[in-house]
Amino acid sequence: MEPGMIHSAGFRLAGAGSYEPLGIVTSNELDSRCGRPLGTAAKLGIRERRYACAGETSSFMAAEAARRAAGDAGWDLGEIDVLIGACGVMEQPIPGTAPLVQRRLGLGGSGIPAFDVNATCLSFLPALDHAIAGMTLKGWRRVVIFAADIASAALDHDDLEASAIFGDGAAAVALEAGGSSRILASRLETYGDHSELCRLEAGGTRLRPHEDLPGFLAASRFRMEGIALFKATARRFPPFIARLLAEAGLGSEDVASVIPHQASAPALAHLARALGGDPARIVDTFATLGNRIASSLPHSLAVARREGRLAPGSASLLVGSSAGLSLGGTVIRW
Amino acid sequence: MEPGMIHSAGFRLAGAGSYEPLGIVTSNELDSRCGRPLGTAAKLGIRERRYACAGETSSFMAAEAARRAAGDAGWDLGEIDVLIGACGVMEQPIPGTAPLVQRRLGLGGSGIPAFDVNATCLSFLPALDHAIAGMTLKGWRRVVIFAADIASAALDHDDLEASAIFGDGAAAVALEAGGSSRILASRLETYGDHSELCRLEAGGTRLRPHEDLPGFLAASRFRMEGIALFKATARRFPPFIARLLAEAGLGSEDVASVIPHQASAPALAHLARALGGDPARIVDTFATLGNRIASSLPHSLAVARREGRLAPGSASLLVGSSAGLSLGGTVIRW
Numbered sequence: 183m184e185p186g187m188i189h190s191a192g193f194r195l196a197g198a199g200s201y202e203p204l205g206i207v208t209s210n211e212l213d214s215r216c217g218r219p220l221g222t223a224a225k226l227g228i229r230e231r232r233y234a235c236a237g238e239t240s241s242f243m244a245a246e247a248a249r250r251a252a253g254d255a256g257w258d259l260g261e262i263d264v265l266i267g268a269c270g271v272m273e274q275p276i277p278g279t280a281p282l283v284q285r286r287l288g289l290g291g292s293g294i295p296a297f298d299v300n301a302t303c304l305s306f307l308p309a310l311d312h313a314i315a316g317m318t319l320k321g322w323r324r325v326v327i328f329a330a331d332i333a334s335a336a337l338d339h340d341d342l343e344a345s346a347i348f349g350d351g352a353a354a355v356a357l358e359a360g361g362s363s364r365i366l367a368s369r370l371e372t373y374g375d376h377s378e379l380c381r382l383e384a385g386g387t388r389l390r391p392h393e394d395l396p397g398f399l400a401a402s403r404f405r406m407e408g409i410a411l412f413k414a415t416a417r418r419f420p421p422f423i424a425r426l427l428a429e430a431g432l433g434s435e436d437v438a439s440v441i442p443h444q445a446s447a448p449a450l451a452h453l454a455r456a457l458g459g460d461p462a463r464i465v466d467t468f469a470t471l472g473n474r475i476a477s478s479l480p481h482s483l484a485v486a487r488r489e490g491r492l493a494p495g496s497a498s499l500l501v502g503s504s505a506g507l508s509l510g511g512t513v514i515r516w
Numbered sequence: 517m518e519p520g521m522i523h524s525a526g527f528r529l530a531g532a533g534s535y536e537p538l539g540i541v542t543s544n545e546l547d548s549r550c551g552r553p554l555g556t557a558a559k560l561g562i563r564e565r566r567y568a569c570a571g572e573t574s575s576f577m578a579a580e581a582a583r584r585a586a587g588d589a590g591w592d593l594g595e596i597d598v599l600i601g602a603c604g605v606m607e608q609p610i611p612g613t614a615p616l617v618q619r620r621l622g623l624g625g626s627g628i629p630a631f632d633v634n635a636t637c638l639s640f641l642p643a644l645d646h647a648i649a650g651m652t653l654k655g656w657r658r659v660v661i662f663a664a665d666i667a668s669a670a671l672d673h674d675d676l677e678a679s680a681i682f683g684d685g686a687a688a689v690a691l692e693a694g695g696s697s698r699i700l701a702s703r704l705e706t707y708g709d710h711s712e713l714c715r716l717e718a719g720g721t722r723l724r725p726h727e728d729l730p731g732f733l734a735a736s737r738f739r740m741e742g743i744a745l746f747k748a749t750a751r752r753f754p755p756f757i758a759r760l761l762a763e764a765g766l767g768s769e770d771v772a773s774v775i776p777h778q779a780s781a782p783a784l785a786h787l788a789r790a791l792g793g794d795p796a797r798i799v800d801t802f803a804t805l806g807n808r809i810a811s812s813l814p815h816s817l818a819v820a821r822r823e824g825r826l827a828p829g830s831a832s833l834l835v836g837s838s839a840g841l842s843l844g845g846t847v848i849r850w
Contacts, residue, residue, distance in 0.1 A: 240721045272721070273721050274716060274717045274718070275606070275719040276605060276715050277842075278635065278840070281706050281842070282708060285708030289708070290708035290710075294706065295704035295705065296708060296840065297642045298633070299631065299634075300606075301612065305631075312642070315650075318653060319649055335724050336724075372631070373625060374616060374619030374624035375619055375624030376624075377616055377624070382610035383608045384725075385719035386606045386607045387574045387666035387670075388666075389608070392733070398725070402725050505611040507611075508629075
């Protein structure tokens with residue numbers, strides 16, 4: 183019996199894939215467009231990021247990533263049992279993104295369950311819990327989890343630090359029941375007192391464009407109090423990691439690969455300090471892709487898989503923070 | 517071993533509660549406001565519904581419902597382990613609704629996990645699966661699931677059948693690990709080919725008010741092709757119910773109470789025909805509350821509990837359809 187998940191079935195990461203939008207925007211270009219002196223690349227540690235064009239919707243990118251994950255697994259799309267969406271922001275409020283992706287995969291008449299799980303940038307973690315639970319308790323065999331986000335849809339480029347670090351993209355994983363991988367621990371801690379530090383307010387039931395258009399438009403840009411958010415997160419991170427690893431029965435030195443949400447350069451540096459050990463075990467794609475909201479975590483996992491970092495028997499730590507404020511992590515023994 | 521959930525832990529519905537917004541709007545009032553002859557009440561089978569006022573946000577109503585559910589269970593709010601949101605539409609895109617509700621409950625510094633699950637009107641069903649899985653696999657003890665929706669935020673009153681059937685509200689349940697209730701089967705079938713029959717397109721990553729305001733505003737009303745939706749759902753419902761009950765090892769006559777999503781009067785009548793037996797076993801609040809999107813299912817469960825319909829040892833069928841198109845159902849032995 184594992185200490186974290188009491189009765190988790192074994193599973194296998196059968197495949198992974200991602201989709202990078204075609205538009206590459208360098209930090210120098212962004213500085214020029216915004217009429218400010220060059221320097222964002224050095225200041226924020228990001229050379230370039232991708233922005234989706236009109237046809238690259240969330241469901242389009244997610245379907246491409248899902249196809250690549252299924253292809254990597256050697257599955258026909260028709261073999262997928264369950265499709266779970268784990269986006270930070272949905273493509274549209276009704277229906278959820280998963281049914282839209284199901285349709286794009288040609289599975290819109292299949293009846294396979296398609297639903298979404300949301301914990302903003304950490305959505306992949308409760309989605310992964312749900313997938314493994316479905317394998318353990320409900321006999322699911324092949325599950326695809328996808329995440330796609332289009333940060334560029336709502337950035338305020340007058341606010342450098344709340345805009346230049348973000349990029350667009352999608353990623354997906356194909357999970358199969360019955361392998362030798364196991365979740366050793368999984369933990370989400372939410373501190374809603376900090377919900378205002380990172381927010382996008384327009385687009386749900388509260389603000390209504392037909393009743394107050396100026397108010398709606400003013401609230402339709404993403405807002406982040408970067409310094410306050412970093413502080414609120416950073417002081418909670420070391421004890422969070424300690425609780426998570428204790429639950430997994432591991433020390434930091436037992437973790438072979440760290441698969442983080444790519445929040446920001448300072449956040450990745452803080453993670454490296456909090457964990458200690460060799461920083462090369464941390465997957466870091468921030469400089470060329472930035473923070474891709476909820477798609478960062480499965481994308482980092484896809485990169486780790488491609489780079490051969492997930493050796494059988496080794497342990498990975500998936501970890502990050504999100505709007506909420508939430509801290510989340512999952513420890514997997516492959 | 518149960519046929520549906522292979523290793524589900526026992527649980528207990530410890531409490532339930534709901535919140536009804538203060539504004540009662542009769543169908544006659546609605547007809548008058550819209551300048552049309554009276555007749556909606558008789559035509560659509562709905563006398564009145566509630567509309568939320570400005571202060572009655574999704575998170576406000578959800579927190580009230582959660583307080584009532586916890587109170588009904590005899591819990592202090594501080595005893596809640598996990599908070600799961602199951603709204604149809606979120607209060608705002610970032611963060612999710614669960615962190616906002618956590619904060620309103622005075623738990624914003626607690627660190628308890630707060631995240632959201634979405635399957636539009638059926639969100640409660642995968643959220644319930646997730647809660648029971650967390651109890652079974654992760655040792656969760658006390659979980660609150662809430663749903664709140666404000667349909668009135670996005671209705672087009674020029675389209676009678678896509679507006680007059682909807683109302684606002686919230687509901688919540690308090691679940692405790694270790695009781696004698698068990699999920700016998702739970703099933704979600706999604707047919708994304710019908711995703712356009714029921715939709716709210718503005719408010720996510722695809723349509724952007726700063727790039728195309730007229731297009732955004734035009735898409736910011738809920739749209740439903742009622743007849744096509746009813747047909748697509750109705751032909752799939754009887755075989756869906758048969759598969760679900762077979763998975764649970766029950767016949768229709770073994771179901772003591774039916775706890776449906778309150779989709780519409782024809783949908784409830786169709787459900788009664790599909791199930792056969794005594795129609796009085798179906799909880800029906802449609803005439804006075806309408807379709808409250810994702811809050812209908814947990815509200816119907818709260819009503820069934822209050823009316824003493826959940827006798828120990830008896831079986832309930834939670835069931836409905838949603839945008840997606842999805843059909844969903846869960847069979848519980850209390």
